[in-house]
Amino acid sequence: GENVEQHPSTLSVQEGDSAVIKCTYSDSASNYFPWYKQELGKRPQLIIDIRSNVGEKKDQRIAVTLNKTAKHFSLHITETQPEDSAVYFCAASRPDTGRRALTFGSGTRLQVQP
Amino acid sequence: NAGVTQTPKFQVLKTGQSMTLQCAQDMNHEYMSWYRQDPGMGLRLIHYSVGAGITDQGEVPNGYNVSRSTTEDFPLRLLSAAPSQTSVYFCASSPGTGWDNEQFFGPGTRLTVL
Numbered sequence: 001g002e003n004v005e006q007h008p009s010t011l012s013v014q015e016g017d018s019a020v021i022k023c024t025y026s027d028s029a030s031n032y033f034p035w036y037k038q039e040l041g042k043r044p045q046l047i048i049d050i051r052s053n054v055g056e057k058k059d060q061r062i063a064v065t066l067n068k069t070a071k072h073f074s075l076h077i078t079e080t081q082p083e084d085s086a087v088y089f090c091a092a093s094r095p096d097t098g099r100r101a102l103t104f105g106s107g108t109r110l111q112v113q114p
Numbered sequence: 115n116a117g118v119t120q121t122p123k124f125q126v127l128k129t130g131q132s133m134t135l136q137c138a139q140d141m142n143h144e145y146m147s148w149y150r151q152d153p154g155m156g157l158r159l160i161h162y163s164v165g166a167g168i169t170d171q172g173e174v175p176n177g178y179n180v181s182r183s184t185t186e187d188f189p190l191r192l193l194s195a196a197p198s199q200t201s202v203y204f205c206a207s208s209p210g211t212g213w214d215n216e217q218f219f220g221p222g223t224r225l226t227v228l
Contacts, residue, residue, distance in 0.1 A: 032214040
């Protein structure tokens, strides 16, 4: 089955700096890659996703890049703010046979220092 | 819309007890799933359902049962609770094909097994 590895497990940045979180996946047939943000004590919420037919997607200060050849994708947060502090999860899924579900990475705890 | 709701919010069980975690959604989503979240291990899929009457196992199904008699409800049953099942449990639902669309998570149930 799919295996998703996420790095780093913790990341501390100064307010205004950029943050980058990287994930690698094992199944070359995977074609959907979402990112979820989970604030302390809250439920995970989708912040951005990308499908394998595009290499990059942006939404204001957040961007995701995908390298299908290398089987990795990354979350980029620019001009970080204290409210960006949370745990971020990447995930991957394949479109057809086998387990019809997302496989999540182990999470990255991002702390933005004011 | 209430979205995805879960009850109870907190539960303490003794080893060997059984219980049912309730999950309901009012968005007419066909796809529903259960995850458990443990520190440093991300979100691990327990069971999922692509529609009423259809369920399948995820990564960590042992010790749990599910059923899907209606589109709205997807209860998770712990057959004989063990300390290893101490975790936070999230239910999620998704429109369309489900696993390659946004997952809408419930607020979670924090379960402690003594």
